[in-house]
Amino acid sequence: MVKPSGQAGKDTKARILEAADAVFVRHGTDGARMQQIADEAGVNKALLHYYFRTKAELAEAVWRGVASSFVPGVLEMMASDASLDEKIDRFVDAYLTRLSRHPYLVTYVVSEAARSPDRVRAFYSSGRAEQARRVVRKLRAQIGEGIKEGRMARTTPEQFFVTLAAACVYPFAARPLIAAGIGFGAKGFDAFIKRRRRELPAFLKRALRT
Amino acid sequence: MVKPSGQAGKDTKARILEAADAVFVRHGTDGARMQQIADEAGVNKALLHYYFRTKAELAEAVWRGVASSFVPGVLEMMASDASLDEKIDRFVDAYLTRLSRHPYLVTYVVSEAARSPDRVRAFYSSGRAEQARRVVRKLRAQIGEGIKEGRMARTTPEQFFVTLAAACVYPFAARPLIAAGIGFGAKGFDAFIKRRRRELPAFLKRALRT
DNA sequence: GTCTATACTCTGATAGAC
DNA sequence: GTCTATCAGAGTATAGAC
16 A cells, blocks of 8 residues: 655655645536646546546545545534633634635535535545534533523524534635625735634624623 | 517527526536536527527526626615614525525535636626625725724624625535534425524624624 | 537547557 | 557537428
């Protein structure tokens, strides 16, 4: 499995996967071209088929990689005993930081998930579905407690979590529309996100309280 | 321009455009097939090229149609003299209703916009850019007033508007992930949106106040 | 205007040399 | 393992009859 090294560059398979990731994420599975992947990896088209039999197989590998990195320790964090306020802080920080570095990731995940049920299944494989349920259970308990003590408005863990995710993820999904609509370029968008990192946690906390 | 009627069905061009809309929105421009459009329109493939010279041209027509309906009177409403609270109410209601009926619309808009700068330009043509600026100006005035009177937390119109849009739009973008992750099917998702329509306005209003 | 038949291009996939 | 050359199929676009 481990190549003895000495060949050109690092591990070829890894280079191909890296290039594939870039191309698939930017253009979507339908829009991606094997030729472009080969070019970016610095190898021949035929070699792609040597390592990954078909385009579909390569696409699948890319998707799994993205899904693994997209739902990182964050779910674990959300299921932890940390307070809701702390979870908001950490979630906002983690996602705004992460997604800033990967402009096309959200678009890719959203469009692939919508168009291929297989993708969704793969996304929740390897016990991640159970992890999601744990998050919901934990949030439900914390929210219920807050409501009982009269310091939180009535809501459900699902609504809360989706709104939290929405506030962090959506700006990147709609990035070109926002940038053009509000009338600032790439630098302006970065500033927008920077400010958002400061403001959003307080915004969400106010929304939760009574 | 107006066909004398008498031919099969209603206006053929309109039927083609309708079918194209369905197929492009569901599969994206790259994933769409002219054959499928022809089938759904009940005509031959060649006829598509008779009315719209190329696939790209047809895709463009579909995009313009979607962009027109996607940013409807809502921008106008947001620029009006209505109070911020009222704007929240109307925006949430309008978008949750509209998007419930068009499951794939958000995914389509987001992915097309991300992958084709032309799309973004067309989106903001016909004076819509100016309209967006008017919205920002009006919101800035209203928020500024609220802050001065000490009843609103400090924020910018951009942050507010994006968060509002995010809370309404994102659930549909992430619909398959949410449905699978939270563990309910199509009916469960509808219930989720129904509840959201009730809760979200109050949630957002709380977030705005001091 | 609408159809059938077909041309042409793009691209994913394979064969086989090195 | 990696390359060159080539095939086969899908899919867009056109020609031309009706």
